[in-house]
Amino acid sequence: MSAPQTQNAPAHPASANAVPAPNTERKGLTKKEIAADHPTWCPGCGDFSVLALYFKMIEKRRLEHEKITTISGIGCSSRFPYFVQAHGAHYIHGRSLPFASGVALSRPDLHVFVFGGDGDLFSIGGNHFTHTARKNIKLTCVAMDNWVYGLTKKQTSPTSPLGFKSKTDVWGAVDYPINPMKQAIAAGATFVARTTHSNPNHVLQMMEAAMDHDGFSFIQCLSECVEFYEGAFDASNPRKGGIFNAVPTTHDVADEVAAYKLADAAFPGYFGVFYNVTKPTKNAKEAGVNAAAAGKFKGLKDWQILQKTFDRMK
Amino acid sequence: MSHSSASPGASGAEAKVSTINEAVIRIAGNSQDGIQAIGGFLARLAGRTEQEVMTFMTIPSTISGGPSIFQVRMGSGEVLSAGDEADVLLAFYQHSYEGHITSLRKGGIVVYDSDHVEPKAEWKETYNHVGVPISSLTIEAIGGTAKDKGKNLYALGLLARMFDLNLTKLEALITERFTGKDHSVVTNALAAFHAGNSYSVGQVIETFRFQEARHRSSQQVVMNGNEALAYGIIAAGVRFGAAYPITPWSDVMEILRRELPKYGGTFVQCEDEIAAISMANGASFAGRVAVTGSSGPGISLKMEALGWAVMAEMPLVVINVQRGGPSTGLPTQVEQSDLNLACFGSHGDAPRVVLAPSDVEDCFYTAIEAVNIARTYNVPVFVLSDQAIATRIEAFPVPDLEKVCQDITPDFTPVAEYKPYDLSTSNGVSHRVVAGTRILNGRYPVATGLEHDEMGHPTGSPKLHMQMTAKRRRKLQALADTLPVPKVYGPPEGNVLLVGWGSTRGPIQEAVDRARAAGDSVSALHLKHLNPLPPGLDNIFSGFNMVRVVEMNDEGLYGFGQLAGLLRARYCDPKITGINKTDGLTFKVREILERARADVTAGMRKL
Numbered sequence: 001m002s003a004p005q006t007q008n009a010p011a012h013p014a015s016a017n018a019v020p021a022p023n024t025e026r027k028g029l030t031k032k033e034i035a036a037d038h039p040t041w042c043p044g045c046g047d048f049s050v051l052a053l054y055f056k057m058i059e060k061r062r063l064e065h066e067k068i069t070t071i072s073g074i075g076c077s078s079r080f081p082y083f084v085q086a087h088g089a090h091y092i093h094g095r096s097l098p099f100a101s102g103v104a105l106s107r108p109d110l111h112v113f114v115f116g117g118d119g120d121l122f123s124i125g126g127n128h129f130t131h132t133a134r135k136n137i138k139l140t141c142v143a144m145d146n147w148v149y150g151l152t153k154k155q156t157s158p159t160s161p162l163g164f165k166s167k168t169d170v171w172g173a174v175d176y177p178i179n180p181m182k183q184a185i186a187a188g189a190t191f192v193a194r195t196t197h198s199n200p201n202h203v204l205q206m207m208e209a210a211m212d213h214d215g216f217s218f219i220q221c222l223s224e225c226v227e228f229y230e231g232a233f234d235a236s237n238p239r240k241g242g243i244f245n246a247v248p249t250t251h252d253v254a255d256e257v258a259a260y261k262l263a264d265a266a267f268p269g270y271f272g273v274f275y276n277v278t279k280p281t282k283n284a285k286e287a288g289v290n291a292a293a294a295g296k297f298k299g300l301k302d303w304q305i306l307q308k309t310f311d312r313m314k
Numbered sequence: 315m316s317h318s319s320a321s322p323g324a325s326g327a328e329a330k331v332s333t334i335n336e337a338v339i340r341i342a343g344n345s346q347d348g349i350q351a352i353g354g355f356l357a358r359l360a361g362r363t364e365q366e367v368m369t370f371m372t373i374p375s376t377i378s379g380g381p382s383i384f385q386v387r388m389g390s391g392e393v394l395s396a397g398d399e400a401d402v403l404l405a406f407y408q409h410s411y412e413g414h415i416t417s418l419r420k421g422g423i424v425v426y427d428s429d430h431v432e433p434k435a436e437w438k439e440t441y442n443h444v445g446v447p448i449s450s451l452t453i454e455a456i457g458g459t460a461k462d463k464g465k466n467l468y469a470l471g472l473l474a475r476m477f478d479l480n481l482t483k484l485e486a487l488i489t490e491r492f493t494g495k496d497h498s499v500v501t502n503a504l505a506a507f508h509a510g511n512s513y514s515v516g517q518v519i520e521t522f523r524f525q526e527a528r529h530r531s532s533q534q535v536v537m538n539g540n541e542a543l544a545y546g547i548i549a550a551g552v553r554f555g556a557a558y559p560i561t562p563w564s565d566v567m568e569i570l571r572r573e574l575p576k577y578g579g580t581f582v583q584c585e586d587e588i589a590a591i592s593m594a595n596g597a598s599f600a601g602r603v604a605v606t607g608s609s610g611p612g613i614s615l616k617m618e619a620l621g622w623a624v625m626a627e628m629p630l631v632v633i634n635v636q637r638g639g640p641s642t643g644l645p646t647q648v649e650q651s652d653l654n655l656a657c658f659g660s661h662g663d664a665p666r667v668v669l670a671p672s673d674v675e676d677c678f679y680t681a682i683e684a685v686n687i688a689r690t691y692n693v694p695v696f697v698l699s700d701q702a703i704a705t706r707i708e709a710f711p712v713p714d715l716e717k718v719c720q721d722i723t724p725d726f727t728p729v730a731e732y733k734p735y736d737l738s739t740s741n742g743v744s745h746r747v748v749a750g751t752r753i754l755n756g757r758y759p760v761a762t763g764l765e766h767d768e769m770g771h772p773t774g775s776p777k778l779h780m781q782m783t784a785k786r787r788r789k790l791q792a793l794a795d796t797l798p799v800p801k802v803y804g805p806p807e808g809n810v811l812l813v814g815w816g817s818t819r820g821p822i823q824e825a826v827d828r829a830r831a832a833g834d835s836v837s838a839l840h841l842k843h844l845n846p847l848p849p850g851l852d853n854i855f856s857g858f859n860m861v862r863v864v865e866m867n868d869e870g871l872y873g874f875g876q877l878a879g880l881l882r883a884r885y886c887d888p889k890i891t892g893i894n895k896t897d898g899l900t901f902k903v904r905e906i907l908e909r910a911r912a913d914v915t916a917g918m919r920k921l
């Protein structure tokens with residue numbers, strides 16, 4: 001009882017290189033082994049490419065089934081975990097980040113990925129986003145932003161641009177949209193990147209960088225809803241006559257103000273890593289608290305530690 | 315206070331010394347006077363001198379102090395409640411004096427701070443008045459620096475004198491309490507205590523001596539219900555929790571936040587209660603049986619996520635330290651009005667387990683039982699405590715920690731295959747394999763809130779929804795089969811059966827004792843398992859003419875409190891009725907007794 005940890009899962013959260021090292025004995029997974037149910041998304045939905053690149057990253061980085069946890073809330077994009085052959089959780093609307101934090105803080109051996117929609121992460125889950133970011137909990141959060149509520153069939157979302165005609169704003173959206181990139185930077189996220197489903201190589205690059213980041217990593221990934229907001233992102237897609245502006249090579253990713261300015265650019269804006277700094281994660285801080293506490297009770301079994309407390313209550 | 319003998323006092327010089335077997339002392343002042351500390355010292359002393367003890371306190375809901383009381387009942391025999399009437403009132407201020415004098419029994423003693431209190435002539439006949447200039451004598455004793463500090467210790471000294479308490483043990487308790495602080499703090503505390511103790515109260519009133527207590531074989535610990543819950547959770551092996559602060563739940567989370575790191579665990583303060591239960595759900599998913607908790611409004615916020623735990627079949631413990639509701643309600647007062655919420659809150663058919671501890675000791679063991687039910691049946695378990703148990707201090711035998719403490723580290727041994735929602739078991743309970751475990755056939759599960767098939771994949775199939783709904787229900791039915799039939803307090807047949815749950819056990823049983831002593835046919839039954847209910851209740855009820863459910867909640871639209879409603883729905887028995895109250899205070903023995911007596915008379919007529 002004194003050592004509640006096993007080799008697989010230390011009870012003391014530790015954050016150092018939490019990305020599991022590839023196991024040399026097991027050969028990497030094939031796409032077939034990673035894919036589970038056939039996605040229920042509409043043909044042409046941007047979410048397909050996000051899923052395909054998640055598979056590609058798992059394949060390329062030789063992650064093992066049991067070390068991946070895929071977590072989501074509710075929405076079209078949040079169907080994600082059903083399509084991945086790994087331990088997954090389909091949680092409730094808006095609350096995927098605290099759920100994922102519970103996994104990350106109790107299981108440093110797992111890599112935790114959260115996928116969600118703009119409504120899920122920034123409307124009903126807005127407050128959780130802020131607090132998960134500020135606590136710098138080690139996990140990767142991908143917002144599959146389609147500027148609309150897909151699953152509930154075309155209502156205004158917190159990222160819908162002014163004037164967007166939805167079923168809840170038939171005359172066009174009147175509420176000012178939020179900017180997820182600014183939100184993430186302001187909340188204290190330590191890795192903030194932007195990508196779009198129409199540029200697969202770029203999505204993969206961002207996902208890998210996010211996974212390698214020791215802290216809360218956030219990606220805004222534009223992902224077109226062909227059913228309810230067709231063409232929303234054409235201006236960012238060179239194949240549709242738009243332009244894909246990479247973050248300028250001169251940009252300093254440690255400069256918060258510069259990152260904020262990049263996030264302020266009018267659509268289609270920039271794509272790439274806006275902000276990337278290292279600061280101690282909550283995982284590491286809690287591990288520090290535990291190490292300090294455990295130091296005082298070396299060699300004692302749990303019941304003996306509790307006995308000491310009870311002895312003072314006599 | 316029951317006097318068993320009285321020695322004649324020497325006329326004039328020393329008043330008489332009486333031997334008593336119990337005493338109820340109420341201390342009234344402002345919260346910043348350290349009134350709770352006096353109560354704490356008395357409770358611990360009782361624990362160390364093999365006496366029984368129970369306390370009751372009210373804390374003001376305002377932050378910057380305000381009127382506060384602490385009542386302690388100490389006895390050489392069994393103490394079941396904090397006592398209806400006080401034998402001694404210690405009043406620091408005019409408002410304490412005027413507000414609490416009527417809580418004294420007639421002929422009781424009021425000791426008041428004559429620096430602040432002007433006694434009233436009309437009360438002088440009914441109660442014994444003893445004025446002591448507590449404030450000025452305290453200043454004199456400790457050098458006049460801290461005006462309000464030390465008064466409580468002076469008063470403790472006075473009480474020690476009046477009740478012939480064990481000075482060496484009290485001195486040790488005071489010294490332990492202030493160890494680690496500046497040495498002058500201990501010196502001043504002891505100085506104030508000794509000054510109070512050398513005041514010669516015996517000149518003016520009688521003093522008392524407790525009867526020899528029966529010998530206890532085990533040592534006692536002294537704590538309140540919130541502490542007992544927190545340490546019970548630790549003993550059960552829980553190593554992850556999350557919550558948001560709210561009165562009266564906060565103590566539990568403060569203790570867990572402080573203590574869990576010693577055991578390699580983590581407790582997280584979240585942005586709100588929804589995040590808290592979500593984090594706990596996440597940790598449970600990842601293999602740690604996690605705990606969350608709250609009071610009143612915070613419990614309401616957790617309901618959607620609780621439904622997820624039911625659907626996804628997650629082991630989870632949710633502690634609810636009940637307070638008065640609805641809405642923000644009565645933050646620092648007691649009520650048992652969350653039973654329906656605990657049993658039925660959240661949408662859909664969402665079976666979960668509900669347990670209620672009945673005293674401080676029971677909080678410790680109920681926490682462990684809750685954890686074990688959660689992990690055996692993969693189900694969320696509510697622990698319904700309340701403000702009264704949370705704040706009252708009791709002494710109870712030190713648990714055998716080596717035996718009681720458990721290791722619930724998850725097993726990550728790879729498995730050949732795994733179905734999280736396996737339908738093949740007759741009791742509905744599926745074996746659980748947690749995230750991080752390798753599954754050799756390469757087919758991995760999804761924990762989900764959508765209706766699902768055996769692998770956790772979504773389905774709209776009518777057949778599967780029926781099967782899964784039944785599975786979730788059958789787990790609780792299987793649990794019910796294992797529950798013990800509760801024991802009747804008093805004879806198993808008679809006129810009136812008082813049924814209670816949670817913190818009312820003490821006063822109900824004391825009411826039974828008094829009723830029976832007066833020749834009335836009253837027994838009691840106390841329920842700890844509220845959902846599912848234990849077996850055999852119908853059999854017990856059949857032995858009585860009337861079943862009256864004693865609850866601190868409203869009688870409802872149709873005349874029944876929340877447990878009474880559940881029992882009526884379950885047994886369709888019209889003789890089940892309620893004794894309810896909603897004044898935000900614990901039941902007085904007298905209140906129960908009077909209403910039960912009225913029934914006895916009525917019942918007699920029916921016979």
Ligand SMILES: Cc1ncc(C[n+]2csc(CCOP(=O)(O)OP(=O)(O)O)c2C)c(N)n1
Pocket residue numbers: 074075076077078093116117118119120121144146148149150151152157
């Ligand atoms: C508490 C709660 N409120 C509302 C809903 C209904 N609902 C489900 S998904 C959704 C919004 C989906 O939009 P988004 O998060 O942007 O995801 P998308 O479908 O666009 O990928 C809503 C309102 C719900 N499931 N739960």
Ligand code: SF4
Pocket residue numbers: 040041042044045046047076077146150151224225226227228
């Ligand atoms: S409704 Fe939109 S977001 Fe949902 S699956 Fe279809 S295209 Fe994708």
Ligand SMILES: [Mg+2]
Pocket residue numbers: 075117118119144145146147148149150157
């Ligand atoms: Mg959306």
